[in-house]
C-alpha cells in the first residue's frame with residue numbers, strides 16, 4: 001500500500017464542488033504532507049465536511065484533481081473506485097457505529113467488506129486494533145449503546161484503522177467529549193501518527209487539538225484555503241476570518257505551541 005512513499009499523502013488542485021447553484025469549494029488547492037497531522041478549520045457550513053467527503057469520493061466534484069498517495073482519484077463527476085478504500089480510514093462526526101453489531105463486529109466490518117479471511121484471523125486483528133486505541137479485548141463483546149462517548153470514538157478509530165490505511169480522516173473527533181477525554185483522544189492520535197507513520201486529516205473546531213496535536217493547520221474560507229502553516233503562523237495571519245477565528249474572545253486562552 002505504501003510502495004511509492006510520495007512526499008504528499010493528499011494533493012488537491014483547483015477543486016470545485018457545489019450543489020445546484022451553490023458553490024461550496026471554489027478552486028481550492030491543498031497539499032497534505034505524508035506523515036503529518038493537518039487540522040482543517042473553517043466557519044460552520046463553510047465546506048470542511050464537503051471537502052473531506054469529496055476527497056474520499058463520497059461527493060462528486062465539478063472540476064479539479066485529487067491525488068491520494070500518488071494515485072489520481074476518480075475524475076470530474078465521478079465517484080471513487082472501491083479499490084481506493086484501503087488507502088484511508090474515516091472517523092465520521094458521530095462515530096457512526098452499527099448499533100446492532102458488537103464492538104468487535106464493528107471493527108471487523110471493513111475486513112469483511114474488503115477482504116476474505118478466516119474468523120480467527122479477524123478476531124486477532126480486531127483485538128490488536130482495540131488494543132491500539134487503548135481498549136481491552138473484552139470491550140469487543142459490548143454493544144455501542146453500552147459505550148461512553150470517548151469509547152465510541154476509540155472504537156470508530158479502531159474500525160478506521162482496520163485495513164492498515166496510510167491516511168485517516170477524522171471529522172471533529174473530539175466533539176462531544178469532555179476536555180479530559182478529548183485530551184486523551186488527542187494523545188492517542190499523536191501516538192498513532194508516530195508509531196504507525198499515519199497521515200491524519202482532521203476537521204476540528206477544538207482549539208486545544210489544533211494547538212497540541214496538529215503539525216499544520218489549514219483555514220478554509222470562501223471555499224478556499226486562505227492560510228496554512230504551523231499554529232504559530234496561523235496566529236499571525238492577517239486574513240480577516242483567520243484573525244477573527246483565532247483572536248476572538250473564545251480563543252484568548254490559546255497559546256502558541258512551543259517548537
Ligand SMILES: Nc1ncnc2c1ncn2[C@@H]1O[C@H](COP(=O)(O)OP(=O)(O)OP(=O)(O)O)[C@@H](O)[C@H]1O
Nearest residue numbers: 019022024042043044045046047048049050051203
Ligand atoms: N449533500 C449535500 N447537498 C446539498 N448541500 C450540501 C450537501 N452537503 C453539504 N451541503 C452544503 O454545503 C455547505 C457546507 O457544508 P459542510 O457540512 O461541509 O460544512 P462544515 O464546514 O463541515 O460545517 P460544520 O462545521 O458546521 O460541520 C453547507 O451550506 C451545506 O448545507
